[in-house]
Amino acid sequence: MDENALFKLTHGIYVLGTTDGSRCVGSIVDAVMQVANKPFVLALSCGNHSYTKSCLHTAKEFSLSVLGKEADPFIVANFGFQSSRDVNKWENVEFEVWEGLPYLQKSLAGIKCKIIQEIAFESNTLFLAEVLDCQIGSQDGEPLTYYDYRSYYKDGVIKIFNEQKDRMKGKQMTEDKNEGKKWVCTVCGYVYDGDVPFEDLPEDWVCPLCGVDKSFFELQ
Template structure:
């Protein structure tokens, strides 16, 4: 028997992974970045095959990792975690810097950054394990790094479906598309509210003052009114 709740006792960080191949640049959120060895310095990530960022990493053969600080806003996390780089320029409203290989990395609300040269990959089914040698790293601030537990418990963040730790629709707060679609089709509400961070839509005329997005955890103030 496998009790999936046991996985919740494992400790993770929260990281922004970025890459650039030619004119393509991409980024996403992962919680799987980890040091593998110290001599030579090696690190790894596990990343969903369907992520646009994954293809850019494999094409480039290098990637950057920014370690998020506890004060990182949900807007930044939502921009990289709940949108795809295939149709969204995640870097346009983000403070970035270029490493020595001209790969962009997120330089705001981050504790440190690492550039990793890909050495090995392993097909894990839904994900790809990517291991490589750290070519460059530096400390960017003295802030406390954000843990995955802090993201959930303090910031109220949710787990994107493509994340390694996603447990499926049974996760509390996960959206059920059929409910929203049915509400809209019934024509009961005249308006809906769209989260400007992750794009989630609530089909109600009014949002409660204490409402938080069930996907990315931001408050009512981050929703925009749309007419049905």
């Protein structure tokens, strides 16, 4: 089986917003599609490792801000390369709260959804969600696709993440504690379980699943 075939399936790139009960949280998602039109229903897949997934289970509602091809790579780095467990991501961007959910001020569209069903797999949870409301956003242009991300956009995201780590981490929520924690790839969710201590891996070591370097791993 050549798993690269699955990268030929493409989707858009979205900032998902929800709440953990005390603050707005969220992440980048691409695994979203419309699966019914009466009522309008979307399918969303979330990695089980993500804080967003655990919050959706309780909040039962989320927003999607649709990114365009002109979207600032900082947005993808901020929401996709770190966890809301550690950082208040929304404080790093311009956003507005509408009916309790956060939306980017600059996006192609905003969509509000209510979760109606949840199916758990080993790696991911599939949410089916009814569209409660949606509107065209303040930006024009074509949607950014996951194919765009992999073919030319990703390098800019990695660059800005490395350059602006301080800006993003400036809003830390907690301190790292090594005990009982695992090194997890913040891009794809791979959990490092090798015999060599993670800290001792060579600097050119890369994630075996998605290929990003050690700097994208964090203790969770």
